[in-house]
Amino acid sequence: MRNIQAEQITEVVKRLCIKANIDLNPPVEEAIRKARETEASPVGREILDQLLENAALAREQNLPICQDTGLAVVFVEIGQDVHVEGSLEEAIHEGVRQGYTEGYLRKSVVRDPIDRVNTKDNTPAIIHYEIVPGDQLKITVAPKGIGSENMSRIYMLKPAQGIEGIEQAVLETVALAGPNACPPMVIGVGVGGNFEKCAYLAKKALLREVGQYSEKPFWAEEEKTLLEKANGTGIGPQGFGGTTTALWLAIETYPTHIGGMPVAVNINCHVARHESEVL
Amino acid sequence: MKKLTTPLTKEKVRELHAGDTVLLSGTIYTARDAAHKRIVELLDKGEPLPLDLKDAVIYYVGPTPAPPGRVIGSAGPTTSGRMDAYAPRLIAEGETGMIGKGLRTDAVVQAMQEHTAVYFAATGGAGALLSSRILEAEVIAWEDLGTEALRRLKVQDLPLTVVIDCAGHDLYKEAPLQYKKG
Numbered sequence A: 001m002r003n004i005q006a007e008q009i010t011e012v013v014k015r016l017c018i019k020a021n022i023d024l025n026p027p028v029e030e031a032i033r034k035a036r037e038t039e040a041s042p043v044g045r046e047i048l049d050q051l052l053e054n055a056a057l058a059r060e061q062n063l064p065i066c067q068d069t070g071l072a073v074v075f076v077e078i079g080q081d082v083h084v085e086g087s088l089e090e091a092i093h094e095g096v097r098q099g100y101t102e103g104y105l106r107k108s109v110v111r112d113p114i115d116r117v118n119t120k121d122n123t124p125a126i127i128h129y130e131i132v133p134g135d136q137l138k139i140t141v142a143p144k145g146i147g148s149e150n151m152s153r154i155y156m157l158k159p160a161q162g163i164e165g166i167e168q169a170v171l172e173t174v175a176l177a178g179p180n181a182c183p184p185m186v187i188g189v190g191v192g193g194n195f196e197k198c199a200y201l202a203k204k205a206l207l208r209e210v211g212q213y214s215e216k217p218f219w220a221e222e223e224k225t226l227l228e229k230a231n232g233t234g235i236g237p238q239g240f241g242g243t244t245t246a247l248w249l250a251i252e253t254y255p256t257h258i259g260g261m262p263v264a265v266n267i268n269c270h271v272a273r274h275e276s277e278v279l
Numbered sequence B: 001m002k003k004l005t006t007p008l009t010k011e012k013v014r015e016l017h018a019g020d021t022v023l024l025s026g027t028i029y030t031a032r033d034a035a036h037k038r039i040v041e042l043l044d045k046g047e048p049l050p051l052d053l054k055d056a057v058i059y060y061v062g063p064t065p066a067p068p069g070r071v072i073g074s075a076g077p078t079t080s081g082r083m084d085a086y087a088p089r090l091i092a093e094g095e096t097g098m099i100g101k102g103l104r105t106d107a108v109v110q111a112m113q114e115h116t117a118v119y120f121a122a123t124g125g126a127g128a129l130l131s132s133r134i135l136e137a138e139v140i141a142w143e144d145l146g147t148e149a150l151r152r153l154k155v156q157d158l159p160l161t162v163v164i165d166c167a168g169h170d171l172y173k174e175a176p177l178q179y180k181k182g
């Protein structure tokens, strides 16, 4: 058994909340730079230039890349030989509280979907735990804006719809998202499992580094195909028309039932935030 | 790029066309759903508003808190669709410009055509860049709404794109067709 203090976890979560919101993920920035070279629309190129200038300014002036600093989504991989001294869950919420307050991030959480009173510290976080072998604890903070989240969808497809059905679902979601999701988008797709599992897979797909294809050859090919098709929609940067609608698309899969084929499409924007640390 | 200053009179609006890029300077206001709801409630009751809507431009934004030494934090646009229920009313009362991102309903576009108003997009996700073009910011009403409070901003060269003009042309509908494959 390895002991980890709850306070250490709070420190890490706090740091990751701030870093993820201010420092644009380098592979995403690289993807924007590449897209800038191939974008066919002059207005589109102008937008991509603005996004690069924005990222540099945010870093230099310690400002959030985007004002929607999101819901704090936290993924925790806990080694089964780790013992946390204190409350792990409370330590995470406290880290979010401190990070969002000290980092001058926006507090966007309301305590109830109907009474809509702001909790004023961006808590509670949305936490996903996974038990893994070993004695380490990995924390990933992935702040998620609602503009793109609102455009995400789940489809309960029939097995007979096959890969074409999956492609249709993804492309329909991209078309409906259009300018609302601040394109260029990053797209996470979850295929298989059941209703909640495919949504979780789609979210996990957004944690994969931009530029890194699936380890499963069939799905890696499909990622390339779908990214190309998404860029063929013509939506373009900000929906002003162009050839860069998406910077990246990742698919995560899981075994499923003989009678079903759930597909979830989680839309993310170019801000595509996620930062990790291992304790 | 066209330079544009507030107040945004109807004459100026008529010269703007979908696809134009402009640099906007002058005084504008910030409001999101909650502030729009309160504006409409005041109009319904016939009570005075905390801002003059005539020739006014409203920016749909909920900024991050201003760190020490800055007038405002990161300040990019929010999704405009959430204001669609209120926008036609504000346009009828004299609002001539809206700044946000994303699609609008037909009812909003109709009101824009009828009363001569324009819809601009600011680049979503460019909150730090847009913040650097804001020189002054002051909460003028509803501080209790936090980030959603009504603010008066002084902006200099805010980079915007005309998405829907007062003739009803919509860049979001028209431009992607040129680049669509297959």
Ligand code: SF4
Pocket (backbone or CB within 6 Å): A066, A067, A068, A069, A144, A145, A146, A147, A148, A149, A180, A181, A182, A268, A269, A270, A271, B076, B077, B078, B124, B125, B126
């Ligand atoms: S979708 Fe992304 S870039 Fe757009 S406002 Fe939300 S967090 Fe910001």
